[in-house]
Amino acid sequence: MRSVLYRFPDLRQFEQIVCDPEDGDLELGLPAGEVVADGEWVLAIFELGEGRRATSAAACACVSPEGARLTFEPRDWRRLARFAQAEATRSTPAGAAARPRATGEVRPAAAPGDQGAGPASSPPRLRGRGARVLVVDDDPDVREMLSAMLAAVELAVVAVGSAEEALERVRGAAFHLVILDWHLPKMTGIELCRTLRQEPELRDLPVLFLTTNACSQDMAHAFASGADDYMVKPFRAPELGARLFSLLRRTGRGAA
Numbered sequence: 540m541r542s543v544l545y546r547f548p549d550l551r552q553f554e555q556i557v558c559d560p561e562d563g564d565l566e567l568g569l570p571a572g573e574v575v576a577d578g579e580w581v582l583a584i585f586e587l588g589e590g591r592r593a594t595s596a597a598a599c600a601c602v603s604p605e606g607a608r609l610t611f612e613p614r615d616w617r618r619l620a621r622f623a624q625a626e627a628t629r630s631t632p633a634g635a636a637a638r639p640r641a642t643g644e645v646r647p648a649a650a651p652g653d654q655g656a657g658p659a660s661s662p663p664r665l666r667g668r669g670a671r672v673l674v675v676d677d678d679p680d681v682r683e684m685l686s687a688m689l690a691a692v693e694l695a696v697v698a699v700g701s702a703e704e705a706l707e708r709v710r711g712a713a714f715h716l717v718i719l720d721w722h723l724p725k726m727t728g729i730e731l732c733r734t735l736r737q738e739p740e741l742r743d744l745p746v747l748f749l750t751t752n753a754c755s756q757d758m759a760h761a762f763a764s765g766a767d768d769y770m771v772k773p774f775r776a777p778e779l780g781a782r783l784f785s786l787l788r789r790t791g792r793g794a795a
Contacts, residue, residue: 540584543573543598543609550588554623557616566601566608567617575600575607580762583609585619594622595785597762599637614743615767618789670787671713674698675705675728675748676720681772685718685749688776689783702726706734709741716786719766721750721757729764736765745786749774 545567547553554622556567567583575581579600586593596619598609611619672694674685682698689696697714699705702723709717717735721728728748735741747768748761758769 541575541579542584542595543570543575544584544586545570546591548588548589550623550626553585553587554620554627557619565613566610567598569607569609573607575602575609577602579712580759581609582768583611584603587623592626594784594789595617595768596789598769599762612765613680617743622789628636647705671695671697672783673705673708673714673717675700675702675717675723675731677701677721677723681720688779692780694783696702700724702728702731702734705731709735709739709744714744716783718747718749718783721748721752721761729760732761732764732766745789747782747786749779 583598584595628723677700686696719728745767753771
């Protein structure tokens, strides 16, 4: 899936756009030089402020005679707004009046390569204290590997082998993120993702597909079903970690 990069040197401008969208439209015009196809799903990446703190969200392109725009799902737009508010609070100079934070909002964690997240002598480390992740994969070796990898960065991991068990788990306890395989024994990962998006209490739960399906059509299908991110197996552990913490940061569960 292609990415589209937005740069906002003025953090307040980004905050104003996502926290008070014009006419309630959850969409943005394309940056100069970017070209998209109508109906194409892309990953919108936002670099904010002088330190270029980054976050991302999936969006669907809409091309009309008035120009091309990217349209965002309400849940993704809300995450962008929370991220903007948290970053604005973080960047408030010492001694200045701090802006009130949204309910339940915490300072987002820095992803690898982020700048401005703390003193140079104390680089940020990814930590997931308190965040609960559900791994859904029918391969026990994959479940074991992911569980060990995520536990090493202090994420609380529950691993299951079917979509049916995953539904039972998320309906019975709070989770902050789901890592989901496409190919499952009965209900597929796509069907599970659609089911989550149809349930009011679960529709904002971030979902990252981790699958062997590599074609762009499958990626588009996953995002259209409500996925927040998509990675192909085999994967690189640092990239998976960066994407997981990007999603957790947008939900207020990432911690450095």
